[in-house]
Amino acid sequence: MLEEEDSQLYLMLSEPGRVHDMTMAVLKKTLAAGCIPLIITVNQPYKVMVKTNAREDIGQEKFYVVDAVTQYSGGTPTPGPQVRYVTNPSNLTDLGIAITEFLKQMPDAKKCIIFDSVSMLLIHIPTATASKFLHFVVNKLKLSDISGIFLCVEKGLDPVILSQMSAFVDKVVDFESEGK
Amino acid sequence: MASLIKCLISDSPKPADSSGEDIFRSIFEQIQTGIFIVDAKDHIILDANPNAMSLLGRAKGDLLGNSCHEFICPAKCGECPISDFHREVRNTEQIVINSNGEKIPVIKTVARVKIHDKDYLVESFVDIRDQKKSEERKVALIAFMNEAVMRVRKPLELTRQSLQVLADQAKSGDYDAEDIRMELQLHANNIAQMVKTLEDLSEQAVKEQGIKIPEHFTNFCIGK
Numbered sequence: 001m002l003e004e005e006d007s008q009l010y011l012m013l014s015e016p017g018r019v020h021d022m023t024m025a026v027l028k029k030t031l032a033a034g035c036i037p038l039i040i041t042v043n044q045p046y047k048v049m050v051k052t053n054a055r056e057d058i059g060q061e062k063f064y065v066v067d068a069v070t071q072y073s074g075g076t077p078t079p080g081p082q083v084r085y086v087t088n089p090s091n092l093t094d095l096g097i098a099i100t101e102f103l104k105q106m107p108d109a110k111k112c113i114i115f116d117s118v119s120m121l122l123i124h125i126p127t128a129t130a131s132k133f134l135h136f137v138v139n140k141l142k143l144s145d146i147s148g149i150f151l152c153v154e155k156g157l158d159p160v161i162l163s164q165m166s167a168f169v170d171k172v173v174d175f176e177s178e179g180k
Numbered sequence: 181m182a183s184l185i186k187c188l189i190s191d192s193p194k195p196a197d198s199s200g201e202d203i204f205r206s207i208f209e210q211i212q213t214g215i216f217i218v219d220a221k222d223h224i225i226l227d228a229n230p231n232a233m234s235l236l237g238r239a240k241g242d243l244l245g246n247s248c249h250e251f252i253c254p255a256k257c258g259e260c261p262i263s264d265f266h267r268e269v270r271n272t273e274q275i276v277i278n279s280n281g282e283k284i285p286v287i288k289t290v291a292r293v294k295i296h297d298k299d300y301l302v303e304s305f306v307d308i309r310d311q312k313k314s315e316e317r318k319v320a321l322i323a324f325m326n327e328a329v330m331r332v333r334k335p336l337e338l339t340r341q342s343l344q345v346l347a348d349q350a351k352s353g354d355y356d357a358e359d360i361r362m363e364l365q366l367h368a369n370n371i372a373q374m375v376k377t378l379e380d381l382s383e384q385a386v387k388e389q390g391i392k393i394p395e396h397f398t399n400f401c402i403g404k
Contacts, residue, residue, distance in 0.1 A: 016338050017341055043342070044363075045359070045366065048355065051354055052349075055354060073362045073369060117338075122334070123335045123373050123377070124373060126327065127330055
């Protein structure tokens with residue numbers, strides 16, 4: 001995937017039962033490609049993510065996180081140089097600011113965004129709003145020449161939104177057939 | 181109009197009589213289709229039936245003697261699709277604008293008739309506002325259903341999967357009580373949000389019934 005070309009944007013789809021596998025596989029591939037990932041999570045609190053990744057020998061120094069669920073789930077944000085917290089997943093303004101600031105702050109090495117996940121974001125905001133926000137993120141990535149991988153459940157997007165997203169990104173990847 | 185009807189009757193195979201004219205007059209006035217009789221040469225409106233006047237919100241006096249371009253045809257003068265471009269207008273969807281500036285969708289047909297060597301255009305149209313409203317309503321309902329599936333069903337499948345992962349995490353011993361609590365709370369909040377989304381969607385569906393489709397759903401439907 002990321003080895004093939006630089007600064008590509010992907011929409012990655014999987015069955016609901018394979019989403020966690022997909023997230024881990026994407027993180028590993030990203031790191032293997034020498035890319036520093038910025039994970040935007042609306043799915044897993046940072047503290048839990050650190051432990052889950054540690055079980056796969058991925059140290060917390062290897063990735064950056066914008067965490068939109070710790071405060072939302074009543075947890076206490078643990079400050080750290082590689083994490084930023086947003087109050088809840090529907091706070092798109094703060095989410096956008098956190099992404100922008102982090103991308104500036106991250107080392108100048110090859111970096112990419114992993115968005116985990118578009119499907120979970122739809123719990124909190126209407127599909128039309130999600131599409132606009134993702135368009136904003138995609139534009140930011142394109143302007144900054146940064147890769148992006150948007151994770152999503154297969155058939156978890158309206159065909160219209162999927163078609164819009166497919167137009168934003170360079171490639172739609174089916175995890176079952178290509179992502180393993 | 182009376183003379184035109186007389187002409188129509190006299191051209192018909194049956195013998196012309198005043199009862200025949202009365203029948204035509206009665207049909208012309210009672211039919212639930214708007215009809216204009218237009219002079220094909222200069223596009224002057226010669227007659228309009230009550231349905232046409234009611235649709236446009238104008239009196240007969242406002243219409244007769246004026247050009248059809250001013251009232252019932254979007255084409256400019258000299259660009260008549262029938263007499264200038266020789267096109268056929270048959271059951272085509274068009275818009276007419278009434279006296280309040282309201283755009284009314286109609287199905288329009290224009291027939292060319294020749295009576296005593298003089299050409300007339302018989303323009304007839306049917307108001308399809310109710311049909312349009314019902315189509316929009318159908319699109320909106322499909323959008324409501326799509327939105328509910330995307331924002332509730334798929335996330336529920338993901339939540340079920342995440343709870344399975346959480347069960348495995350709890351068993352592994354790698355995660356402390358606060359980790360498990362946070363994740364459980366996250367899923368509880370997500371499910372509450374999904375319930376709220378469903379309530380909002382049905383509330384909007386009920387509130388908007390038969391009135392107006394919410395703008396964001398229209399945008400969603402047409403992919404803006």
